[in-house]
Structures are given as structure tokens and as C-alpha cells.
Amino acid sequence: MTVHNYSNICKECGGYCCKQGGSLATKLEVNRIIEAGYPNKFIEISENCYITDFGEDLVCPYLKESACEIYPVRPILCRKYPIFSTNGEEHYLVHCPLTQYLSEEDITQCIEIALEVPDDLFTCAQRFLAPFDSRIDERMRKFKMERIELE
Ligand code: SF4
């Protein structure tokens, strides 16, 4: 099973997780998205850290009709959802509408992906998104978040 099978649930939800400041990516990930033929909607923040050029509404520019238009090549930070991480050491399972349909295997897969996120992406995200923190936190609180320990 892949999260993709549940795209109808995400469409009904309206892509809520993609309305919290978009996503960040490494240079390699951005290049992969461009090479796959998608438009570059990232802005460079630092040498190996890019963020989707979201607007005042905090919505990722790749969200189209409540679906991700770059789904097959979306960045690692998106692939690990519903695991949300504030940094490399603090992780939560987000109980969004999709989570209840995920198997243990699916969650384990997302945890494994979360463990692969480069530390400098978290540092970069914290620095750049700081001015938006209160609005992002407000949106995050829509769903219950359960702290989990990753090994
Ligand atoms: S918050 Fe959950 S249900 Fe909603 S779009 Fe994101 S993954 Fe899908």
C-alpha cells in the first residue's frame, strides 16, 4: 500500500498538510523535480536548502486541486508525512484524516524516511520559517499530534 492509494481522502481534506508553509528540499531534490519536467517553484535560501515559493496564504505552489502536482518526486519532508519533525530529534505522528487508514508498515516506512532527513534542512527550515511560526502552529493544531521516539 502506498499513501497514494488514499488520494481521495487527501482531496476531501483539501491538502491541509500542504498549507503550512510548503516544503523544503535539497539541491539534488530540486534538480530531480526539474529533470522530471516540472516547473521550478523553489527559492534558494542557502547553499543546499530550497523552499517552495509559498504566498501569504502559506499554501505550497505545487498544490493543485487539493493534490500534489509533483507527487512522484516530492521532497523527503513531504514523503515522511504524517511524521512531523520540529528538528532531527523531536518527532510526532500527526493524526490527520489519512493516518487511521495507514498500516504499521506504512508508518514504519514514513519513520524510516524521517530518519534520513539531513539535519541542515531542519536548521534551515527553523531559521526561514520563524516569522511564520505562530500561523503554522495554529494550522498544525487542527490535528492531534502524538510524540514518538525514533531509534
Ligand atoms: S493532512 Fe492528511 S489527509 Fe490531509 S492532505 Fe495531508 S496527508 Fe492527506
Ligand code: SF4
Ligand atoms: S511539494 Fe507536494 S506534498 Fe509537498 S507540500 Fe507541496 S504540494 Fe504538498
